[in-house]
Amino acid sequence: MKDFINALYRNHALAYKLLLFISTTLLIVYLFPKSGKFKYNFERGKPWQSENLYAPFNFAIKKTDEQVATEKQEVKDNVPLYFNINPAVQKTVTTNFKKGFKNAFSDSIPYYKRNALNQSGTKILDELYRFGVLSDDIEHSETKKVIILDGRVEKEQTQFTNLTEENEVSAIITRILEEEDLLSYKNEFTSLFFDLVEPNLEFNQEFSSRVLQEELEKVSYTRGSVERETLIISKGEVVEGLKFQILKSLESEYESQVWNKSNYNWIVFAYTLLVTLALLMLLLFIRKYRLSVFENNVKVTFIFFNVAFMVLITTLVVNYNSQYLYVVPICILPLVLKAFFDSRLGLFTHVVTVLLLGLIVPNSYEYMFLQITAGIVTILTVSELYKRANLFISVAQITLIYIVAYFAFFVIHEGSVETLKWETFGLFILCGLATLFVQPLIYAYERLFGLVSDVSLLELSDTNSKLLKELSNKAPGTFHHSLNVANLAEAAANEIGANAMLARVGALYHDIGKMKNPTYFTENQSTGINPHDELSPTESARIIINHVIDGIEIARKNNLPDRVIDFIRTHHGTSMVYYFYVKEKEMNENIDMEDFRYPGPTPFSKETAILMMCDSVEAASKSIKDPTSSKIDDFVENILNKQMNDEQFLNANITFKEIQSIKKVLKQKLTNIFHLRIEYPE
Template identity: 65%
Template sequence: MKSFVSYLYKNQDLFYKVFLFLLTTFLIVYLFPKGGKFQYEIPKGKPWQYENLYAPFDFAILKSPEEIAAEKERINQEHIPYYEYKDQVAAEVTADLEERFSETFPDTLTPNQLNQLETFVDQTVEDIYEYGLIQEIVPRDPDQLVFLKKGNVASEIPYERIIKQNELRDFLNKEIDESQLQLFREELVGLFFDTLRPNVSFNEKLTQDELQSRYDQISYTRGNIERGTIIVAKGEVVEGNKLQVLNSLKAEYESQVWSQANYNWMILGYSLLVFLALLMLMLFIKKYRFDIFQNNIKVTFIFFNLLLMVLLTVLVIKFNVKYVYVVPLCILPLTIKGFFDSRLGLFTHVITVLLLGFIVPDSYEYMFLQIIAGIVTILTVSELYKRANLFITVGQITLVYIVSYFAFTVIQEGSIYEVEPETFLMFLFGGVATLFVQPLIYAYEKVFGLISDMSLLELSDTNSKLLKELSDKAPGTFHHSLNVANLAEAAANEIGANSMLARVGALYHDIGKMKNPTYFTENQTTSVNSHDELSPKESAEIIIEHVINGIEIAKKRNLPDRVIDFIRTHHGTTTVYYFFKKEKEINQHADPDDFRYPGPTPFSKETAILMMCDSVEAASKSIKEPTSRLIDDFVEKIINKQMEEGQFLNSNITFMEIQLVKKVLKRKLKNIYHLRIEYPE
């Protein structure tokens, strides 16, 4: 058993993905409309556009949903629920009270007091369990009648006679006051609360069986239509009884086409197709986006968006299939691209369109239009954080919809006169709805803890309140952060990491230095060093504390968690080497852990890049007479030491990528320290 639990714990990520996969499959199949499709669209409140319709077979006229709902509501109002009374619980509680009574009340009390208390307890228990105690789940009207079933006998009583658990304290206090036992209130209440247990529960099965029995007696039909009878004539307005007869014919048609056996096979077919489609998406993520596959939150986010688009489309189809193109399906690739990348966005969009092709009318036309629109979305949108780009992309998507629909209509009808102008309006509404992607991305950031380029762009503004505060309080640190941001951005671009994220992380990684700015050399403007009056250990504590202070400031200013990760990891678990060496000069047995940053070590390419850039930029200030060879050796020495200490073991950065980062840092530092020729005066 222990090994099985250990196996489950070790593979919990995999089990979660399997659960998510199966749950999504189930929900999509559940959402899909099932049954045969009636060959006519029923235009409620509009003229019948088809030829005269005659009854193809005998069928009954169904009552309207409103009529059925009214009958069920009447039954619900008249129906009396059943509650189960358990005698055994009451007997057990009485026995427990007798045992605990002597433990609760000491022998020092007078016989009269003990007798009075014992009588009170017995009478109170009898009163409580006369009709029972219930842990109320479904609140009911106190005057409502219910059946209380004791054994095989059910008695009809007002619901208020059953004591609710949340009313127990008030009931006990009232009884204690009436019995003049206020002196023992705390002991009595504690005794009852430790001992009493609910013994009445709602008998849902019996209640539902009784309710269903009454439902089964409802007649769902009123009258019949014989075969050959005219149902509706061409041009006749479909409303009232005509509408109900047409709906009855549609229901009868679908029930005849789909028997129970057909229905089960259809569910199996839907399940297999949805399973295969989602499996392709999962395999794609695992093979080509393994970092996303390892993150359950990101996988959940992708499947949630896919399910959301299916849900919206199904709801619109159930409302009116004519509005199917109002659903802004292109929000899906826009959102996925905004948080991840174009390839994953397009693949997810295609899988979603394939799933929706099962349930929409003119599925080939629908799928063609949506896939083309998705491709245009992915190819045209860039820098989503720029509002103009989003409007341009939405305009292009709408244009593609209109042109494609026009082409299909001309092919099918052979004339431009059959084009429906209102469909163009649907495309326009769908395009406008796509603009909702920006607030949606903002909401996703808060719910799923993700961060988009739009938020990163806002954070990268050096005129933001927090960065201006850093510039005022610690100008040297601010300048250092700018330099590190430039280095980190260049390095991230070189290895294909998120350069915007790396830049933002670099800008904020040292905000903790605002608390004690003069204890950091870049902010010291005089020859006085604040560390001269401190021991090496005290100095190291202040230096290390800037990481903790930075995290506190970042959380207080509501910085995203992914940015806070840079503050936590930019020193990893390295030591404050300068003060450690000073301490060793005083104490040979100095503990390096006293001078070690709390960590954790970097756990992404971007945080690993920041650690390298931060160390190299800070240490480069110590180079007196820089040369090309000196800079190369300097960069190699610092980064190799970090590798030897295992600082990059938890980040998914490769040795080749580290070499590329080194190359960028060497090139950038050489540009920074490039010596110009000395101009004559």
Template identity: 60%
Template sequence: MNQLYKNQSYIYKALLFICASFLIVYIFPKGGVFKYEFTKGKPWQYDNLYAPFDFAIAKTPEEVAADKAKIAENSIPYFEYDTVIANRAKQAFSETFASNLKVLDLSSSGDQARLFGRVLLNDIYRYGVLEERYAYDEKRQIYLNKGNQAEAVSYGQLLTSDQLTSLINSRIDNSEYAKFKNGFIALFYDLVSPNVRLNRELTESSLQNEIDKVLTTRGSVSKNSRIIAKGEVVEGIKLQMLISLKSEYESQVWSDKNFYWIVVGYSVLVSLALLMLLLFLRKYRKDIFDNNAQVTFIIFNVLVMVIVTTLVVKYKANYIYIVPLSILPLVLKAFFDSRVGLFTHVITVLILGFVVPNSYEYTFLQIIAGIVTILTISESFRRANLFLSVGQITTNYILAYIAFHLIHEGNVNTIDWTTVLFFVLGGLATLMVHPLIYAYEKIFGLVSDVSLLELSDTNSKLLKELSDKAPGTFHHSLNVANIAEAAANEIGANSMLVRVGALYHDIGKMANPTFFTENQSASGNAHDVLSAKESAKIIIDHVIRGVEIAKRNKLPDRIIDFIRTHHGTSTVYYFYSKEKEVNDNVLIQDFQYPGPKPFSKETAILMMSDSVEAASKSLKNPTSSLIDTFVEKIINKQMAEGQFLNSNITFKEIQQVKKVFKRKLTNIYHLRIEYPE
């Protein structure tokens, strides 16, 4: 059990690794993967390829679409003829004729006029009157359904409302009844109603039946026949044969045995990719590797991108470039650094290469986008920088896509602008990174540059309280922040993190501000009425009080680390010496800070900055040489006490920090160069 406890961190990472690998393999499609990569217009790089089985040659999507369009163009629509309306009109003719043409009806030519009207009415309803106009050519053949019978006629034989009016006027004008035109028009206006309409359901059903019969293949390839020879250009029928073979290979039904072998293959490849990520963290980012929460965060982001992309490929592969994969390096750079962001991005793209179509093209585009993301984004907390970076990422996507299209097609006329639009949408989706970073901060307890920028605002509630209760401490914190930030910039540490840590490192002094020199007035010292041990306890307790205040105000753990470590395990030497003067049996532990010692470059820089800035107030008549000696003495003493043993700062970097301190203090005290006499 003791051994398990010691290795619990490694056990957790092993379980995380196994679970992540299992989940990725589980969502992957389990079909076979075609083992050959080929590109239109490029020579076949492998040996002669022979058909492993019989398969049909698939038509291109364009050819299938053209065949369907031709069928749709030549399809015969179905129209319904309502005989009830026609018969009702014919039956009502006599009565309507008598009421509208009474004078003519009673004349000697009344029977002839009736016959003229009936003939015209029969001609009108020979093929019927349309309820609405349709976008068919007049010569287009149609089927006219009259009850259970269908008659093939041309669309132009059906009357529209305009044609009906023209027909009535023409027939009356050319007859002996022209002077009764108004009466005849009123007659037919009362009688005639549209009785022909398009049967959309039957028409579409018939069309769909014809479309379903469209062949998606043209010819076949027999087993063992040669498909393509080595060096032969992949184009035309050869390209279609290869595409057909790939599709047939990946879609064929696999046996249980083959299925398990495919799962084993995927498991090995995915595990290797994730293992490389963990080994990278262990070798080059040990602090991240040792933090289980941060490792979980990185693996979680990889899983999210893999799952989202795989689902898009499964349900709508055309939308694959809308998935904002560039969010991954942006997020990781915000919390860690560029190298972690880029390496994780590359590993994720390699994993996705197993499932995406055109894997080489996809991998190239995404890796280029990841590199552009890392190179272009700086100070991500500035919104303008993010917009510029997204613009550059989208531009590179589009340029790379057009370049691939030129290689494949040899012209720009067939560029799919919908895909270009997808790249733009993917770029806009990348702007979600800011709210995503905020959510991750709350969920995983991480701190980004955006939060650090907010915390560095001296008008924040906690810093305003510090300036009110302990103005001397607040001023000291500002000086330490400036010095520490310059030192961090010099050695490539996180300057924003150091600055924020410096601003809050002494907030514990608000509990007893007058017991600290920088807040005391000239009237007296609060320690004069206390024993050395009591004074030391008050001084030491400002670290504990600071941690309590920070937690109460919900400061991030990374900032609280600066409060804990800014004195390390050093001794309150003044009161320790004072106690030794009256007590030989004094315990040094009663005068030591609880620690821990600094464990990063940033916390080590703050410890040095705090000590140097505080002690510099005791300098009288400072000179350049005096400041140099003073800085060397303080930092060398901390090194001798082993305060920096747990931090990853080097001797060279400490020397660089010393130079910055000397330069800064010289500027603060407005010293001139000392000239020899």
């Protein structure tokens, strides 16, 4: 047991990665739907590419959503509305009319006229209450069927247009009085009936809704069935009409049927295998091609976290409504990874993530084609993310790629643009806008995972920062040297396609350790006094070498990111303080070379290798007397060749061709610094 604990302790980093791998796999599998997936791909209007397909089991042919919606609408149109009638209301209104008529029309009116007016009023009442007066304003089709209930007994059936609404009373009075040639008494009748008329019909909402629901439940979602072993479609047959509907029904049956415990476990096991393979490919890629990332558990956690996060967001959207699938800004993933690492790792992780999502999204081939294409465009177009204009231009290009690719797929599927859903283009635009959220997301990731992006590097490159101001005050010569090295490193990085911003920032901070003993470095000796004259060569070498250790301490105290500290650690590699070594050797033959050697490590990236070259060349260039182009060329060649012979670049992923390009840049820059020009005759 003790041996196991000791082994676990020695390999704790590997154990952590294994735990991270397993937990991420289980999380993704947990998010995936636990149902079967139809193994055939087919499109409407296209030939069936697989072999003859026979029904694997009995299943019903499902109607399309449009067919079901049409049938439900027909039910809604045909199901009657139910109203409750109150018979007592009409009797009360009739009684009140007889009383009110005497008050409304004076006795001075001739008898025959009063009798005609009375008959007209009775006729108006009969017309108003022939089917009933509504109590509420209800809007329905005029031909809508209506059933009037007296208690629970059906009293009468009619159409909605025959019911009287309160705002129609005046029109009915006018029509009948015109027929009776009594229109001059309209005001009296209107005033009379305004006080008399009361609604006697009340809409029975509860009963009407219950009847409607019962009828809707009778709507069948299927139209026949297919027996087991029945030929569904033959190879080469065009998928259309009923054939297409049967295939969609079979696909739906595969994906929605209730699985027993045994099948469920097999599905989970199969998903686990696929997710494990995908994540294993990603982990092996990181281990083989990005070993520095693999050895950093925080960075590996960051990558796996982003993969799981994208799967989570996409799964939530698919479960809610797959129509909004393309709103999810998947291209944020390669953007974020490129900001913190590099394009290659960003693209590979993006492809693996899209492959995982292809297991759960509808139209998986179309989805994967669009997302992988958009990811490639993202990697190719986004450079210098800290420049806001670049991000907006890249997002516009990504959105355009989405739209063009989706349009092409739609035309291939449908054969025309008549039924093109233009609102889908709006979803792509929303996706592009959501991609702009990458900037605040990068900032949040920097604080959460302690990483550094080019945006942070831009802030660190500000020479007005507290640390660089302190360097310029305490060691002005070193500060000026750092500025020159930064310019050289940036130009060299641009020449070979390295991270120019990272190289510049690393150069600005690489010598901050000299602030502790600035006068022990020649660039800061303005008085002509050299304190090394009072020290032994061994002591002098120790002070010179210690500026690397001092620089790391100052950097950590000021919370500089590890990517910048790497430049401080490696800018001298394992080279020697050769001047003091030779001086000590003149006095003592038996010396330890390690006392005069920097602790290292040697550069392990293109950017750190560039800094070592530029630092050595810039510092030594001050010793060139009467510089000429040929002297500068030989000078640069000698310094860089010596570093190569000392195997200082052995761990850096830099090629001979790139070193030759850097030599060319350094020669050109030094020539410009020394202002070399032709000599004019006096």
